[in-house]
Amino acid sequence: MDAPHRPPFTPEVPLDLTQAILARTSGSPCQRLQDQACAYVDGELDDSRASLVQAHLAHCPACAALVGALHTSQRLLPTLADADPGPWFTQRLLRATVHRPATSTWWRLMHRPRIALEAAYLGAAAGLLGTYLPMPNLPLKVPAMVQPLGASAQRVVGQVIQVERRASTSLRQSWQPRPAAPASPSLWQRIKARLRRWLPFFRQAAPRPAAVPEKAPPPANP
Amino acid sequence: MEPPHLLDLVRRGDELAWEAFVRCFQGRVFGLAYHYTAQAEDARDLTQDVFVRIYQNLTLVPDETGCLPWIIRITRNACIDHLRRRKARPPLWDLAADELFDLRATDQNPEEAHLEAVRRSMLHRALEELTDLNREIILLKEIQGLGLEEIAGILDVPVGTVKSRSNRARLELAQKLTAAGMGG
Numbered sequence: 001m002d003a004p005h006r007p008p009f010t011p012e013v014p015l016d017l018t019q020a021i022l023a024r025t026s027g028s029p030c031q032r033l034q035d036q037a038c039a040y041v042d043g044e045l046d047d048s049r050a051s052l053v054q055a056h057l058a059h060c061p062a063c064a065a066l067v068g069a070l071h072t073s074q075r076l077l078p079t080l081a082d083a084d085p086g087p088w089f090t091q092r093l094l095r096a097t098v099h100r101p102a103t104s105t106w107w108r109l110m111h112r113p114r115i116a117l118e119a120a121y122l123g124a125a126a127g128l129l130g131t132y133l134p135m136p137n138l139p140l141k142v143p144a145m146v147q148p149l150g151a152s153a154q155r156v157v158g159q160v161i162q163v164e165r166r167a168s169t170s171l172r173q174s175w176q177p178r179p180a181a182p183a184s185p186s187l188w189q190r191i192k193a194r195l196r197r198w199l200p201f202f203r204q205a206a207p208r209p210a211a212v213p214e215k216a217p218p219p220a221n222p
Numbered sequence: 223m224e225p226p227h228l229l230d231l232v233r234r235g236d237e238l239a240w241e242a243f244v245r246c247f248q249g250r251v252f253g254l255a256y257h258y259t260a261q262a263e264d265a266r267d268l269t270q271d272v273f274v275r276i277y278q279n280l281t282l283v284p285d286e287t288g289c290l291p292w293i294i295r296i297t298r299n300a301c302i303d304h305l306r307r308r309k310a311r312p313p314l315w316d317l318a319a320d321e322l323f324d325l326r327a328t329d330q331n332p333e334e335a336h337l338e339a340v341r342r343s344m345l346h347r348a349l350e351e352l353t354d355l356n357r358e359i360i361l362l363k364e365i366q367g368l369g370l371e372e373i374a375g376i377l378d379v380p381v382g383t384v385k386s387r388s389n390r391a392r393l394e395l396a397q398k399l400t401a402a403g404m405g406g
Contacts, residue, residue, distance in 0.1 A: 037396075038389040062400075069396035069404055076345050077364040083253035085266050093244055093270050094237075097277040108278070 029056055033063050041070045229289065233280050244273060250290070250366065251297050257361050258301035259308075260350065268304055272297050291372045294362065298376060341404065348398040356391035363388050 022028060033056055039045050040053045057064045146157045228246070231239030251272050255265035275296060276283060284292050349357055362373045374381045
């Protein structure tokens with residue numbers, strides 16, 4: 001006669017029993033799960049390790065929520081990569097770029113805002129330099145463009161050219177090296193010259209030693 | 223058309239190719255600029271500046287797969303410069319702009335689209351609460367999909383640091399989402 005079939009004894013396990021045992025032995029496994037949560041979500045864990053994680057998640061709502069948030073962020077984050085900047089954005093951008101020719105460095109250098117100021121400065125400097133350079137000593141020749149204007153105009157232009165040449169010639173002469181000036185005496189030489197000039201005065205003013213009276217000749221014996 | 227071929231045409235002066243290039247990358251650049259500035263108008267201006275800079279330096283754009291990392295790098299630099307300027311001279315108005323999520327056209331029904339927009343908005347706010355380095359790593363790795371070595375090159379930190387920081391940043395973001403009620 002067979003024994004009557006009895007269901008296996010499955011006592012009600014208190015929920016906090018596992019926590020109590022773990023607290024008295026290894027401590028909470030949640031920190032270990034957090035170390036492996038990213039690998040679990042990425043599917044990098046092997047099967048045995050993944051089943052251990054799943055077993056923990058089945059009983060730990062906090063870790064399950066954390067892994068759920070990791071899944072959610074993993075699903076949503078890549079969708080944030082691409083955002084729509086608005087309906088007219090592309091048109092504005094193309095207007096800002098296409099009408100500009102592809103430019104070289106030299107082109108950009110020449111289109112800086114201060115290029116006009118810099119060019120004016122360089123031009124003024126070149127003009128000043130050209131004005132101060134001496135004119136070449138050429139024979140006087142009135143330009144051909146003045147000749148049809150008549151004798152008076154030719155005379156005026158000729159005078160202007162002569163004045164220019166005179167100025168440049170004097171300028172050129174002023175650039176000639178001058179003879180070297182005599183070297184100025186040094187301080188010691190000047191002091192010596194002063195002393196030499198005062199020396200006769202000192203000699204005269206110096207007190208002379210008193211004259212030694214000449215001994216009187218001994219009186220002759222009477 | 224692939225970006226290297228597009229670039230080749232753009233360099234030859236093809237305006238249609240340039241338009242296709244702009245449409246191909248403008249969303250990525252605008253999205254990245256928006257995450258840095260949190261202002262849609264500033265992000266639009268920065269995106270324009272970045273594309274003008276690309277157009278003026280077409281010879282410097284890498285031909286091969288390095289095109290996107292290069293664009294992301296100059297976008298990041300432009301954003302950081304902009305944030306420095308804004309820190310020195312803060313604007314008179316500084317409103318949080320959530321209109322980014324309303325601009326996107328979706329095929330979902332209105333209720334789902336609204337829920338999705340709310341989730342994305344919460345995610346964006348959680349991102350703003352991260353530390354700067356963690357947020358940048360999330361931006362570059364999880365959002366823009368760059369590799370560890372590319373991120374290490376952009377941020378000038380070792381690859382190992384990027385890897386460990388990445389996991390830490392993801393956990394920090396997940397904890398903030400959980401606290402906001404988005405877990406599970």
